[in-house]
Amino acid sequence: MTDNTSGVSAGTERTAQGTRDVPVFSPTTDIHETADALIVTVEMPGIDKDGVNVALEQRELTIAGHCRPFVPDGFALTHAEYREGDFERSFTLSDAIDGSAIQASMKDGILTLTLPKAKPEPSKTINVTAG
Amino acid sequence: MVRYSPGTALWSDPLSTLRRIQEEMNRGVGGSRWHATTEFPPLNVWRGEGGVLVTAEVPGVSIDDIELTVHQNTLTIKGKSVPDGNVPEESFHRRERHYGPFGRTIALPYGVDSDGVKATTNNGILTIELPRPETEKPKRIEITQG
Numbered sequence: 001m002t003d004n005t006s007g008v009s010a011g012t013e014r015t016a017q018g019t020r021d022v023p024v025f026s027p028t029t030d031i032h033e034t035a036d037a038l039i040v041t042v043e044m045p046g047i048d049k050d051g052v053n054v055a056l057e058q059r060e061l062t063i064a065g066h067c068r069p070f071v072p073d074g075f076a077l078t079h080a081e082y083r084e085g086d087f088e089r090s091f092t093l094s095d096a097i098d099g100s101a102i103q104a105s106m107k108d109g110i111l112t113l114t115l116p117k118a119k120p121e122p123s124k125t126i127n128v129t130a131g
Numbered sequence: 132m133v134r135y136s137p138g139t140a141l142w143s144d145p146l147s148t149l150r151r152i153q154e155e156m157n158r159g160v161g162g163s164r165w166h167a168t169t170e171f172p173p174l175n176v177w178r179g180e181g182g183v184l185v186t187a188e189v190p191g192v193s194i195d196d197i198e199l200t201v202h203q204n205t206l207t208i209k210g211k212s213v214p215d216g217n218v219p220e221e222s223f224h225r226r227e228r229h230y231g232p233f234g235r236t237i238a239l240p241y242g243v244d245s246d247g248v249k250a251t252t253n254n255g256i257l258t259i260e261l262p263r264p265e266t267e268k269p270k271r272i273e274i275t276q277g
Contacts, residue, residue, distance in 0.1 A: 003225070031225040032218050041215070043190040043228060045255035070256070075177035075184050082173035082188050094224075109190035109255015112215075 002092040004060065022067060023085035031091070038095060040113040044087050046070070049106035054113060056099045062090040063111065171233045172208065172257070182262040183239060190255035191215075191228070197257060201245040206261065209234040241267040 028043040040061070044052070047065035055062045065087040096118040103114040172192075177184040187208060189197065197210040211232045241263060249260040 028227045029225060030223065030228045032223045034222065038224075041191075041228065043255070045188040045190040048254055070186065072177055072179070072184055074181065075179035077175060078178045079174070079176035081170075082175060106254075108193060108252065109188075 002094075004090040004092055022069065023083060024088050025085050026089050027063070027065070027087040029089065029091075033095075036117055038093065038097070038113075038115040038117070040091075040111075040115065042087070042089070042111040042113075043109065044111055045109040046084055047087065047106075047109065047111075052104070052106060052111055054102070054104055054111075056097060056102065056115075059093045059096070060090055061093055061097075061113075061115070062088075063113075064088045065111070170235060171229075172235065174208075174235065174237065176237075178240075180263075182243075182260065185237070185259040185261065187235075187257040187259075188255065189252065189257045192252075192255070192257075194250075194252045194257075197250075197252070199248070199250055199259065201243050201248055201261070203242045204239040205236060206239055206243075206259070207234065207236045208257070208259075 030041045032039050040063075042063055042065075044065040046067050048068065051066040051068065053062075053064040053066075067084050067086055069084050093115070097115045098118045101116045105112050172187040172189045175186045177186070185206065189210070189212070192210055192212045196213065197208065200207040200209070209232075212230045214228075214230050239261060243261045244264045247262045247264070251258050
């Protein structure tokens with residue numbers, strides 16, 4: 001399992017910025033393996049499920065979340081310990097994944113992806129014929 | 132990293148907070164999502180005429196696992212973050228998330244009527260509304276000529 005955003009630890013901002021005027025963070029992620037799937041859980045507090053994009057191309061899994069900034073009417077921010085922003089991270093998966101059977105769900109700001117491993121191709125016997 | 136102790140400093144003027152944020156960004160440590168604390172959960176505090184709003188990032192924490200206490204001008208947030216299911220250690224490829232109990236206590240600028248406090252969670256953000264009681268609102272004093 002390779003983190004393609006190497007050198008960037010979770011929770012840090014990347015310099016690459018889109019057209020949106022919000023920072024982009026690398027989300028905190030757990031990945032574990034079961035007998036038939038990889039389970040990826042990604043912390044994306046403040047992100048609505050409609051703001052999440054997941055893409056798998058070959059073995060590269062890209063996860064993105066777009067935030068809608070919280071701006072309470074009539075209030076001013078007086079003390080800040082966290083910043084809002086978009087999330088983006090990509091991984092190269094070590095196992096072949098059945099891309100058609102990926103499941104994604106969002107609960108309490110956690111994105112959970114179930115990536116079923118691709119069934120291995122049945123082995124073929126090659127008959128050697130005498131020339 | 133500057134550790135920011137909540138308490139009276141929390142209510143220093145908003146401009147100093149903004150300045151501090153700007154300083155941190157300029158210093159280049161502003162790349163972090165979390166500003167001045169390693170305490171969990173990280174809090175943002177908003178102030179308005181009608182009261183105070185506290186928001187906290189609590190991804191993966193169910194509202195049933197959060198306990199709020201308001202006593203006079205003190206707000207305490209307690210809870211626990213529990214992993215989903217029991218995953219054996221050796222099956223992890225990558226492990227960055229943390230679990231366990233947490234707690235924060237902050238001083239509010241005024242005493243709060245606990246009956247008026249409302250708390251909700253949405254997408255891993257806890258929002259606590261702390262309305263300012265009428266008795267705590269500033270009153271205009273008429274000055275009469277003697």
